[in-house]
Amino acid sequence: MPETPVTDAGFLADWRRWRAAREAALRDPHGFLAVTGLHWLTPEPTRYPDAPGSWWADEEHGVLVELTDGEELRLAGRRRTGRLVVGRLEAGPWRAAFGAALLEVAVRGGQFLLRPRHPDHPARTGYAGTPTHRPDPAWVRPGRFLPFAEPRAVTVPAVLPGLEHVYQAPGQVEFELGGARHRLTAFNGAGAGLTVLFTDTTSGASGHRPGRVLALPAPADDGRLTVDLNRATNPPCAYTEFATCPLPPPENRLPVAVAAGERPPG
Template sequence: MTTTDAPATTLDQTAFALEWEDWHRAHEARRADPEGLLAVTAVHWLDQTPRRLDGVPGVWSTGDDGPVVELSADEELEQDGVRIIHRHAFGPIAERAGVTVRSGDVVIEVARRGGQDIVRPRDPAHPYLARFRGTPTYAPDPRWVAHGRFRPFGSPREVTVGSAAEGLQHVYAAPGEVEFELGGEVFRLIAFNGHAPGTLTVLFTDATSGLTTYAANRSLDIAAPDAAGALTLDFNRAVNLPCAYTDHATCPLPPAENRLTVGIEAGEQTPLQRHRA
């Protein structure tokens, strides 16, 4: 490397790190939202037996009409600015979908996970949320940016994976695999559809899992591949799922095929704090 080459390389490294820091700061801010998953105080699994739930008004059950709440004369909830009183049936809720209602400052998530209806209150005054001081990470390093290719299946495959919640399973439609190279070795990961159309998400573990990174899973979002299937995996942006922070999460575990033998020393590490049920 010549003397004139050095400043350009340094600037590239600096710009890469600054861009990563801006991204991670925004990601942590969303994670610590006062109504986000770090504010969850409990997860209640509904069945046909009506019962009261800690921190939530009403008597709750579920059945053919989906989740149902029976409110006494001095109780009410609010959904999209509309008061809910007496008996309210939410109707069947689709898998991985949900609605939110309010009781004062507390947001109550009514959702379906792994084929079961749940109620999760989120309290902005939750002490765990107040104690949250961020997530440790590896220093951003361009060597953990891998270029690869999306290899679609002939048709989407149903993939069943475990869950951070004991006894629960999740089923996802996987559109294909992501193939990439690291350190001269080729790897493949089963990919699921991302949040935005065309994007992908991979769940994985690696040789750092349970040592410096969270044991159960990490997640990486991947921008939509180009017309030829080419894509980029920036493992510096590998993040923890909510189950790394709280026992009140139902996060999916990676498919067995997504257990990498190499250590991915990039992205988020094991949180320093955890809310245990």
């Protein structure tokens, strides 16, 4: 798609506000740039260099941690010592603070993992920003949400070999691009919004190997929504080796070059 001048001041101002919020999220003290390790928990209590305590998982309790003398964690501002039963995480990830750092315990592919996040990690302190393509209203496309009769559980591979993710897909998003109509499977997003994982013909050449992520607003009652490819972002695994990013489903591979949104981080 040829570049066109950005003439809409409102469009550009909105994009700049979105871009500032995105960069602030990337620089968050406990964001993905702060992750120092990805530790898969086993039945054997194990200590890790970037977290206090010994960590393990068993069938009866789920995840447990044993803190020794002088070690502590803070949960909801309360000091905790000794043995803690983290549990099976039915309600989602578990997080605790120690010093300036944050510990995250989560489930991926039926396995428990520990992921410490340290604000002073060089990947975060040395982060210089993410380059982007020039914002262009031509990449803002009218779209339509096509709901499935019932949400579907969709299994996709992860960036880590052997790992899979299962997400609920409420339907597909349809829009025109490059003279053709495309339908991409959408997963549930923030609030009533949608999330689309996609690749395009720049994915190999430009370094977007895992694809990119596009957050979409909740569709209108008649299914209409706006597909703004200027807001396509890199997944966390573009910034850290300690991410477990899902890969786009096969039907979400666009046969065109999407020179919009974020470029690979430097």
